Amino acid sequence: xxxxxxxxxxxxxxxxxxxxxxxxxxxxxxxxxxxxxxxxxxxxxxxxxxxxxxxxxxxxxxxxxxxxxxxxxxxxxxxxxxxxxxxxxxxxxxxxxxxxxxxxxxxxxxxxxxxxxxxxxxxxxxxxxxxxxxxxxxxxxxxxxxxxxxxxxxxxxxxxxxxxxxxxxxxxxxxxxxxxxxxxxxxxxxxxxxxxxxxxxxxxxxxxxxxxxxxxxxxxxxxxxxxxxxxxxxxxxxxxxxxxxxxxxxxxxxxxxxxxxxxxxxxxxxxxxxxxxxxxxxxxxxxxxxxxxxxxxxxxxxxxxxxxxxxxxxxxxxxxxxxxxxxxxxxxxxxxxxxxxxxxxxxxxxxxxxxxxxxxxxxxxxxxxxxxxxxxxxxxxxxxxxxxxxxxxxxxxxxxxxxxxxxxxxxxxxxxxxxxxxxxxxxxxxxxxxxxxxxxxxxxxxxxxxxxxxxxxxxxxxxxxxxxxxxxxxxxxxxxxxxxxxxxxxxxxxxxxxxxxxxxxxxxxxxxxxxxxxxx
Numbered sequence: 001x002x003x004x005x006x007x008x009x010x011x012x013x014x015x016x017x018x019x020x021x022x023x024x025x026x027x028x029x030x031x032x033x034x035x036x037x038x039x040x041x042x043x044x045x046x047x048x049x050x051x052x053x054x055x056x057x058x059x060x061x062x063x064x065x066x067x068x069x070x071x072x073x074x075x076x077x078x079x080x081x082x083x084x085x086x087x088x089x090x091x092x093x094x095x096x097x098x099x100x101x102x103x104x105x106x107x108x109x110x111x112x113x114x115x116x117x118x119x120x121x122x123x124x125x126x127x128x129x130x131x132x133x134x135x136x137x138x139x140x141x142x143x144x145x146x147x148x149x150x151x152x153x154x155x156x157x158x159x160x161x162x163x164x165x166x167x168x169x170x171x172x173x174x175x176x177x178x179x180x181x182x183x184x185x186x187x188x189x190x191x192x193x194x195x196x197x198x199x200x201x202x203x204x205x206x207x208x209x210x211x212x213x214x215x216x217x218x219x220x221x222x223x224x225x226x227x228x229x230x231x232x233x234x235x236x237x238x239x240x241x242x243x244x245x246x247x248x249x250x251x252x253x254x255x256x257x258x259x260x261x262x263x264x265x266x267x268x269x270x271x272x273x274x275x276x277x278x279x280x281x282x283x284x285x286x287x288x289x290x291x292x293x294x295x296x297x298x299x300x301x302x303x304x305x306x307x308x309x310x311x312x313x314x315x316x317x318x319x320x321x322x323x324x325x326x327x328x329x330x331x332x333x334x335x336x337x338x339x340x341x342x343x344x345x346x347x348x349x350x351x352x353x354x355x356x357x358x359x360x361x362x363x364x365x366x367x368x369x370x371x372x373x374x375x376x377x378x379x380x381x382x383x384x385x386x387x388x389x390x391x392x393x394x395x396x397x398x399x400x401x402x403x404x405x406x407x408x409x410x411x412x413x414x415x416x417x418x419x420x421x422x423x424x425x426x427x428x429x430x431x432x433x434x435x436x437x438x439x440x441x442x443x444x445x446x447x448x449x450x451x452x453x454x455x456x457x458x459x460x461x462x463x464x465x466x467x468x469x470x471x472x473x474x475x476x477x478x479x480x481x482x483x484x485x486x487x488x489x490x491x492x493x494x495x496x497x498x499x500x501x502x503x504x505x506x507x508x509x510x511x512x513x514x515x516x517x518x519x520x
Contacts (some may be wrong), residue, residue, distance in 0.1 A: 012215045043120035047136045052120075056113035056148045061285050061302075064106030067295045067387045068303035071462060072318055075161070079464035080481035080491075083321040083361040089488040091478055095501035097518045103159065105501050107152045111177055114149035118142060119180050124354050134274075143211030147224045147232070150204035151390075154236060156195040158466050159500045162517055166241035169195025174502075175513065176200060190512040191502070197239060205233045221277050222286035227253055230438075231282045231391050235399060238456040239470055243403040250400035253282070258395045261419065264426045268336050271369040273386035283390040289338055293381040301383025307365040310345050310355035313376040320460070322362025322484030328456060333424050337459045338365040339373075348376045362484040369460045394457050401450050410442040420457055429494055474498055494518070 006429065033504075042048050051057045059068050075081075077088035087093050093100060119143050136429030156174045159175030163171035176192035178200070192200075209229040216223050253259065261279045262270070269275035277284065292299035306314045320338050328334040339345055339363040341357040352374075370386050377384050397416045404413035418437040419429040425436045438449050454467060475493045482491050496518030507515050 003336065013093050017513050025454075031362050043124055046130075046134050046141070049117060049121065049124070049141050052113065052117050053144055055111055056117065057146060057285075059106065059113055059150070060108040060148065060390075061287065062106060062109070063296045063303060064102050066285055066424065067287075067301075068307065069099065069102050070106055071304055071305050071388070074103055075319065075462035075465060076460060080321050080478060081324060081460050081464060082318050082367075083487050085487050090492060091491050091497050092489075095504040095507065095515060097501075097503075099501040101505055102279075103500070104156075106507065108177070110152040111149055112180070114145040114152070115180050117145040117178065118149070121145075130340035133192045139211045140213060143208045143229075144224055146204040146211070146227055147360075150201045150208065150232065150236075152200070153197055153201050153204075154232070157194060157201070157470065158239070158515070160502060161194040161197065162471055162499050164241075164398050165194055165198045165239060166377075169193060169198065173197045175510075177304075180463065184293050188510045188512045191514060195386075198236065201236055202233070205229050205236065207234065212465075222284070224283060227256065228350055231385040234396070236400050238403055239317060239466075241406075245406070246406045247400065250403065253396055254393075255401065256485045259396075259498065261393055261397075261423045263478045264332070264423055267423065270389065270392075271336065271386065272372060274376075274383070274389050280394065281389050282396070285388040285390065287383075287385050287387055289380045289383050289385040291381065291446045293383075295383065297380060299383045301380070301385055302370065302388065302390075303383070305371045305377045305386065308371050308378060310339050310366040310371070311358055312347060312356065313345060315376065316358065316366065317360055318367070319358045319361040320363075320365050320367055321481055322365075322486070323481050324459065325365055326484075331424065332426070333456050333459070336367075337367070337369055339368050339371070342367055343368075345371075345373050346375050348378045348414070350375070350379070353474060361484075361486050367460055372519060390462065392433060394423070395454075395461075395463065397452060398454050398457065402447070405443075405450060410446050414438050414441055414446055417446075417453055420453060424457065437465060437498050454471050469498055 006331040018479070021270070042054070054159045057066070063069055073086055074088060077084055077086055080089060082089065086099060087097055088099065121138055124130065125138060130138065153174075161171065161173040170193050172191040173194045174191055174197065175189040176197055179186070181187040203365060205315050208224070209226060212224065212229055214226045216225060230249050234246045234253065236248035237249065259282065262275065262278050262281045266275050267280070270278055270281065276286070288300045290300040295301060295303040307318045307325045308314065309316050325334070325338065339355040341355055342357050344352045345355045347353050352420065355366055358366050370384065370388070372384055372386060397420050401413040401416040402409070404416070418432070421436045421438070422431070422433055425433070427433050427436065439448065441449055451467070451471065455464065460463070468474050474497055478491055478497070479493055496516070499516060501512055501516040503520035507513055
């Protein structure tokens with residue numbers, strides 16, 4: 001109580017003195033908080049720039065994005081990898097949908113934090129007389145910020161862009177914020193076009209490619225490097241249907257000698273958290289189990305497994321759609337991607353017991369990628385330490401095959417696809433196999449085979465929705481999932497299903513943002 005009284009006395013005295021001095025209203029309101037971090041005093045050392053950069057990385061790993069919500073509610077739901085209750089699984093998304101707002105908010109948080117770094121870096125270099133070593137470090141810091149901003153806008157243009165770059169780059173996408181706003185007007189930007197956003201993504205990735213090192217030391221292994229920038233440049237050009245440029249970047253990665261397809265057993269370990277930063281992965285987000293409970297209470301782990309785990313091991317209410325189970329057929333990768341009811345998984349006590357039959361889908365299967373077999377997340381503060389993989393070599397191989405096929409180089413395209421297939425069957429990727437290879441495939445037949453191979457190889461890794469959108473096959477794909485559904489209602493396709501609506505909250509708050517077509 002004494003402490004509180006002293007504070008009150010201070011406030012009274014302060015007010016009296018201000019009155020005696022006839023303080024002007026603008027002076028009274030212009031209060032500086034001594035505990036507040038401001039750019040002018042914070043961005044004066046490379047250590048603080050790294051702290052700000054870590055904030056941008058953290059935003060990608062957050063609950064809103066790959067820590068749980070965006071992966072579960074958007075990337076699994078929209079292409080019907082999952083059988084779930086949300087509107088995304090019924091293709092009934094509205095502009096007021098909470099998960100649309102969560103994704104929008106999450107990705108703009110990444111953009112904002114990257115912009116903070118990029119805007120203040122030149123000021124530091126000009127005003128603080130950095131050493132050559134500090135200048136070199138600032139190059140690396142800016143390279144990472146450019147990459148993370150590009151990553152954010154690449155997701156956003158594919159989600160909110162109302163058409164593809166190749167079909168109509170003049171359709172609207174999202175506001176393009178490239179600086180820290182200092183006025184209300186700078187915050188209220190209109191939507192940029194698809195072409196403008198893609199152009200910025202390429203520019204940012206090219207900057208990252210120039211500034212980033214090829215590799216980091218072990219203590220910084222989770223940071224993006226030059227190969228990540230090259231891999232994403234190839235991917236972005238593939239989405240732009242500039243197949244020649246895409247091929248050139250993919251070949252730089254493939255023939256660098258730095259990456260390999262791991263064995264089939266190791267492929268499984270990547271998604272079980274037992275083979276982190278392997279020679280196959282190009283970009284992955286690092287998670288770890290700590291003492292804090294839940295990612296939404298600032299735990300350092302991932303919340304994905306909590307939702308996807310088999311019965312009794314987590315919430316267990318988001319499960320693979322039955323259509324997908326049958327779509328795999330006899331492909332061995334089904335065992336990597338899902339737990340069958342009879343497969344073993346650890347209980348809360350640590351006992352290895354059958355996973356059990358999920359009541360929320362047609363076949364009783366549960367997701368396995370990003371869901372640990374040897375522990376229940378209920379026993380680890382509801383956190384999983386499994387890293388999230390953004391890009392790996394088999395994805396590069398299949399994108400490269402697609403680009404080659406589009407250029408009529410079918411023999412080479414089939415070979416890169418076959419390498420991935422051979423690994424899936426436990427064979428040497430470099431040795432032909434009449435049993436599993438696509439032999440004599442060309443043209444549309446090979447194209448469609450590559451597409452289906454992407455489904456099997458990359459199932460539940462967050463690529464499927466973007467694939468079917470860019471291929472223009474959303475209607476035929478999503479309507480397949482009216483069969484064998486359990487938790488979701490009937491899917492009714494509409495043309496606007498190709499893109500997310502701008503969140504209603506953004507439309508209401510920003511007079512310069514127009515609603516997405518069909519969602520007014």
